[in-house]
Amino acid sequence: MKLSQFVKEKRKKLGLTQSLLAERSGIGLRFIRELEQGKKTLQMDKVNQVLHLFGYELGPIKKTFGDVDK
Numbered sequence: 191m192k193l194s195q196f197v198k199e200k201r202k203k204l205g206l207t208q209s210l211l212a213e214r215s216g217i218g219l220r221f222i223r224e225l226e227q228g229k230k231t232l233q234m235d236k237v238n239q240v241l242h243l244f245g246y247e248l249g250p251i252k253k254t255f256g257d258v259d260k
Contacts, residue, residue, distance in 0.1 A: 193237070194228035200244045215240045
């Protein structure tokens with residue numbers, strides 16, 4: 191699942207608007223909108239501020255390329 195989809199689903203599950211999520215996480219509304227729209231470049235510390243409200247944080251994920259791990 192993409193991060194943008196994850197955040198949007200969690201927000202809606204909690205019954206929060208984008209404005210309320212921004213307020214509760216201490217992040218600007220513009221950032222929340224960009225996050226949910228899947229902007230390619232985002233500040234990780236701000237993403238973690240948002241994810242913290244859901245009990246999550248960013249972390250490394252092993253990515254595989256075909257049959258060869260890199």
